[in-house]
Amino acid sequence: MSIKKVTPHPTQNEALIFERSHPGRVGYKLPKLDVEETGIDEIIPAHLRRDDDLDGVPEVSEVDLVRHFTRMSTWNYSIDLGMYPLGSCTMKYNSRLNEKVARIPGFANLHPLAPESESQGALKLIYDLQEDLAEITGLPGVSLQPAAGAHGEMTGVMIIRDALDERFGEESKERRVMLVPDSAHGTNPASANMAGFTVKTIRSTDEGLTDMEHLRELCDEGGVAGLMLTNPSTVGVFEKNIREICDTIHEVGGFVYMDGANMNALVGVSRPGDMGVDVIHLNLHKTFSTPHGGGGPGCGPCCCTEELAKFLPKPTVVKDGDTYSLDHDRPGSIGRVKAFFGNFGMMVRALAYIQTHGDTGLREATEAAVLNARYLTARLEEDFERPFAPDPMHEVIFSHKKQSRKGVHTLDIAKRLIDYGFHPMTIYFPLIVDGAMLIEPTESVGRQELDDFVDAMKSIAREAQEDPELVIGAPHTTRIGRLDEATAARKPVLRWTPDLGKQADAAS
Amino acid sequence: MANIPEELKYSKDHEWVLVEGDVATIGITDYAQESLGDVVFVELPNEGDNFNTHDAFGSVESVKAVSEIFTPVGGEVVSTNEDLNDAPEVVNDDPYGDAWMVKIKMDNSGEADGLMSAEEYEEYLKSEED
Numbered sequence: 001m002s003i004k005k006v007t008p009h010p011t012q013n014e015a016l017i018f019e020r021s022h023p024g025r026v027g028y029k030l031p032k033l034d035v036e037e038t039g040i041d042e043i044i045p046a047h048l049r050r051d052d053d054l055d056g057v058p059e060v061s062e063v064d065l066v067r068h069f070t071r072m073s074t075w076n077y078s079i080d081l082g083m084y085p086l087g088s089c090t091m092k093y094n095s096r097l098n099e100k101v102a103r104i105p106g107f108a109n110l111h112p113l114a115p116e117s118e119s120q121g122a123l124k125l126i127y128d129l130q131e132d133l134a135e136i137t138g139l140p141g142v143s144l145q146p147a148a149g150a151h152g153e154m155t156g157v158m159i160i161r162d163a164l165d166e167r168f169g170e171e172s173k174e175r176r177v178m179l180v181p182d183s184a185h186g187t188n189p190a191s192a193n194m195a196g197f198t199v200k201t202i203r204s205t206d207e208g209l210t211d212m213e214h215l216r217e218l219c220d221e222g223g224v225a226g227l228m229l230t231n232p233s234t235v236g237v238f239e240k241n242i243r244e245i246c247d248t249i250h251e252v253g254g255f256v257y258m259d260g261a262n263m264n265a266l267v268g269v270s271r272p273g274d275m276g277v278d279v280i281h282l283n284l285h286k287t288f289s290t291p292h293g294g295g296g297p298g299c300g301p302c303c304c305t306e307e308l309a310k311f312l313p314k315p316t317v318v319k320d321g322d323t324y325s326l327d328h329d330r331p332g333s334i335g336r337v338k339a340f341f342g343n344f345g346m347m348v349r350a351l352a353y354i355q356t357h358g359d360t361g362l363r364e365a366t367e368a369a370v371l372n373a374r375y376l377t378a379r380l381e382e383d384f385e386r387p388f389a390p391d392p393m394h395e396v397i398f399s400h401k402k403q404s405r406k407g408v409h410t411l412d413i414a415k416r417l418i419d420y421g422f423h424p425m426t427i428y429f430p431l432i433v434d435g436a437m438l439i440e441p442t443e444s445v446g447r448q449e450l451d452d453f454v455d456a457m458k459s460i461a462r463e464a465q466e467d468p469e470l471v472i473g474a475p476h477t478t479r480i481g482r483l484d485e486a487t488a489a490r491k492p493v494l495r496w497t498p499d500l501g502k503q504a505d506a507a508s
Numbered sequence: 509m510a511n512i513p514e515e516l517k518y519s520k521d522h523e524w525v526l527v528e529g530d531v532a533t534i535g536i537t538d539y540a541q542e543s544l545g546d547v548v549f550v551e552l553p554n555e556g557d558n559f560n561t562h563d564a565f566g567s568v569e570s571v572k573a574v575s576e577i578f579t580p581v582g583g584e585v586v587s588t589n590e591d592l593n594d595a596p597e598v599v600n601d602d603p604y605g606d607a608w609m610v611k612i613k614m615d616n617s618g619e620a621d622g623l624m625s626a627e628e629y630e631e632y633l634k635s636e637e638d
Contacts, residue, residue: 186574411572428572434543485571486546490596 007071013479014071018496021058027065056498075479077423079292083445083453087395087426087438088185088234090264090286091293092369097356098289098349107348112340116325123324126317126341129351133301136354136362137260137280138273141309143316144301145342149261152281152300153191153228158334159279159304159311160226160255161195166332167253175253177223181210183235183430188228188259197225204432208235208388208397210245219252230259231266231275234430236373236392236438238265246276255279255308263287264442265370265393268363272303279304288350299346313337368443369394372450376441379454383461387433394442400435408464408471410435415482416463416474420456510539510633513604517620518629519580524604530617532581535608536568536599539633544570547599550592552609557585561619565610568599579612581619587611 005012040049060068077084084091102108110122130142146152157178164172178192181202189199200218203211210229218224227249231239239245246256258272258280264287266272272280284299285292292298304312310332318327326341357365370393377386377396384398400410414424414437426438441450463471475481493500512518517525522540526533541547549569559565564576565585588610592598599607614620624632 431573431575486548486597489546489548489569489571 008067010074011479014068016496017058017060017065017068018056018498020060020064020068023059025059025061025064027060027062056496082421082423083441083449084423085425085439085441085453086423087236087397087440088261088429089292089426090261090283090394090440090442092264092286092289092442093444094289094291094349095353095356098352101352102345102348104348107345110344112344120324122344123317123326125351126344126347127319127324129347129354130317132351132354133282133303136267136271137263137282137303138271139277139280139303140273140306141304141312142301143312143337144299144347145313145336145338146281146300146302147338147343148285148296148298149259149281149283149300150187150191151298151337152283152302153187153257153259154194155300155302155313155334155337156257156279156281156304157191157195157197157226157228159302159308160257161197162311162332162334163255163308164225164253175223175225177218177221178225179215179218179227179249179254181229181233183208183233183432184228184230185234185259185261188230192228202227204233204235206388207390208233208237209239209241209390212241212244212248215245215248219248219254222252224249224252224254226255226257226278228257228259229277230262231272232262232393232395234262234438235388235397235433236262236265236395236440237388237390238393242275242277250276261286262394264440265366265395267366268359269366273305279308284346284350289353290346290349297343297346299343299350315341317341365443366394369441372441372443372445373439375447375450376439376454380457383458384437395438395440397430397433398437398439399433400437403461403464403471404435406464406468408468410437412471412474413437413460413464416460416471417456418475419477420459422453422456510537510542511604512538512626512630512633514626516604516626517580517623518626518632519578519623520632521578521580523577523580525580525620525623526608527617527620530614531586532583532612532614532620533608534577534579534581534610534612535603536577537629538603541600541603541607544568544575544599545572546570547596550596550599550609552588552590552592553585555585555588559583559585559612569596577609579610580623581612581614582616583612583614585610586613 079091079094106121110119126144130144134140134142146155164175168175176197178197178199179202180188180192180199181204183204192199202218203214205211231242233239249256255278256276258277260280260282263282267287281300281302284290285296290299311334313336314330314333315326315328317324373392373394373396377392385401387397387399400413403413410427414427417424428436429438430436460471518537522537524535524537547568547570552566559579559582561582562578565579566577568575568577589608592607
C-alpha cells in the first residue's frame with residue numbers, strides 16, 4: 001500500500017497561496033481603538049474603494065504564509081547548492097569572505113552623499129580596484145559606473161562614437177558600421193544599435209574563429225566604426241588572430257571593443273590591452289565572484305586605452321598624495337551612466353576577491369578554470385559531437401548531433417540532467433551551432449564533481465541510444481514535469497482568477 | 509525530409525517566395541520552422557515600409573531563439589499577415605499556407621528569378637546538413 005504524502009513532504013508540489021485560502025483566517029490582530037472612530041467614507045472616497053469584499057484575496061494565517069514561502073524557498077537551486085555549469089555565465093563560487101567584507105559597517109552604512117573627507121576609505125577602495133582592473137586588462141582608463149555587462153558595452157560603444165567624432169569630425173557620420181561576429185552575445189548588436197550604429201555580421205570559420213577574409217571584405221566596404229569581439233569567443237575558442245584582427249580594424253580607422261564576458265579564461269595570463277583592444281567591459285559578477293543571477297546586482301566596469309580615457313563616464317576617482325577625490329571636471333566625458341558611483345557593494349566584493357587571490361592566485365584560478373573545461377572536453381568528446389576542433393579555453397561547446405538521430409535533442413538532454421541533480425548547461429547558444437550545449441565548469445569545482453557530471457552526461461548519452469523516450473520525457477523526478485514552454489509563451493496566463501483552478505482541473 | 513513545394517522559389521536564408529505578377533508573397537520554409545522549434549511570436553513590418561533585398565523585415569521568436577527574417581526581394585510591403593499576431597503556431601502548422609508573412613510589390617519584378625528552385629533548395633539543404 002502507498003502512503004499519502006502531505007504538502008510539507010519534500011517531493012510535493014505547493015498549491016498557490018490563493019488556493020490555500022480559508023474564509024475567515026487572518027494573519028493580524030489589531031489593538032483596541034484608542035482614538036475616536038472615523039468612518040471609512042471620510043478617509044477614502046467611495047470611487048477609490050473596492051466593493052467586492054476583497055473577493056479572491058487569500059485569507060491565511062501568519063504561519064500558513066511563512067510555511068508556504070519557506071517551503072518554496074527550499075526549491076531554489078543556487079551556487080551554494082552545487083555545480084552550475086551555465087556556459088558564458090561563469091557561475092563561480094562567491095566566497096563568504098566577500099560577504100563579510102561587504103558588511104563592514106564603514107562600507108555598508110556609508111551614505112552616498114557623505115562628503116569626500118568622510119568617504120576616504122570607500123574612495124580608496126574604488127581607486128585601488130580601478131588600478132587593479134587596469135593592470136589585469138592592460139587598459140589604463142577605468143570606470144566602475146556601469147551596472148552590468150550590457151551597460152558596460154553600451155558605455156564602451158558610446159566612447160567609441162565620441163572618439164570617432166573627435167578623430168574624423170563631420171566625416172564620422174559616414175562611419176556608423178559596427179562589425180559583430182555571428183557568434184556574439186545578443187547584447188553586442190543591441191548595444192551597437194542603441195548607440196546609433198548599424199550592425200554587419202562577420203562569419204565564423206569552421207574552427208569557430210573570426211573569418212579573416214570576410215572581416216577584410218567588410219572593412220573594404222567602408223564606413224567601419226569598429227568591431228565588437230568576444231575573446232575567447234562564445235564557443236570557448238581563443239581568437240589566435242586577435243593581433244591581426246585589431247590591426248585590420250585600426251588600419252581602417254576603427255576601434256576594437258572586446259566583450260569581457262569570457263575574461264575568466266584570461267585573467268593573470270594575457271591582457272586585452274596587449275592584444276590591441278581599445279575598450280572592454282568586465283563582469284565583476286562573473287570573473288570577480290560577486291553575486292550573479294537573482295538580480296545581482298551586477299557591475300560592468302569599462303576599461304580603455306589612454307587615448308580613450310577622457311571619454312569615460314564621470315566622475316572618476318583620482319588620487320593626489322594620500323587624498324582621494326571625485327573628478328567631475330572631465331569635459332570630454334560621455335557623461336554619467338549611473339546614479340552615484342555604480343554598485344559599490346560589488347566593488348568591495350571584487351576587490352576582496354582580487355586581494356585574497358593575489359596575482360599568482362588569480363592566475364591559478366584561470367588555469368584551473370581552463371583545465372576543468374578541458375578535462376570535461378577530453379572525457380565527453382566521444383559521447384557528444386564537438387563542432388569545433390581547437391582546444392577550448394574555460395568553456396566547451398557540444399551539439400546534439402549524435403543524439404538527434406534518435407530523436408533526442410539538446411533540450412531533452414538538459415532536462416534529463418535535472419534528474420541527475422545537476423543544473424543544466426547553457427543551451428541553444430551561440431546560435432551558430434545547431435543544438436548547442438555550452439558548458440562552463442569554472443574553477444570552483446573539484447575533480448570529484450567533474451567526474452560526477454561526466455558520469456551523468458555519459459549515462460544520458462547511453463540512454464539516448466538505448467531508451468530515447470526516457471530522455472525525451474525528462475525530467476521524471478521533479479515536482480513538476482516538462483513545462484509546455486510554447487503554450488506558456490503563446491497564451492500566457494499572467495493573473496490568477498478564482499475559476500483558474502477549476503479550468504486546470506477540467507483540462508487534466 | 510522537409511516539405512518543399514515545387515511551385516515556390518527559395519532563399520539561402522530559408523524563406524520561400526511565391527510570385528504573382530510583380531507581387532511576391534514571402535514566408536519561411538518547413539525546414540526553417542522545424543529548426544526553430546515552436547514559434548511563439550512573429551514580428552512583421554508595416555504596410556508601406558520599403559526594404560532592399562536581404563534586409564531584415566521582421567523576426568520570428570521560438571522557444572529557442574529570436575531569428576530575423578530577410579526579404580529575398582526588394583520593394584514595398586503591400587500586405588502583412590496579421591493573423592500571425594494571435595496565432596504564431598500557424599508558422600509550425602502550415603508554413604507554406606496560412607503562415608505567409610508579407611506581400612511585397614517588387615521594385616524589379618524579375619528579381620525572384622535568381623532564387624533557388626525547389627530542386628536546388630533541396631540540394632542546398634543536403635549540403636547544409638553535412
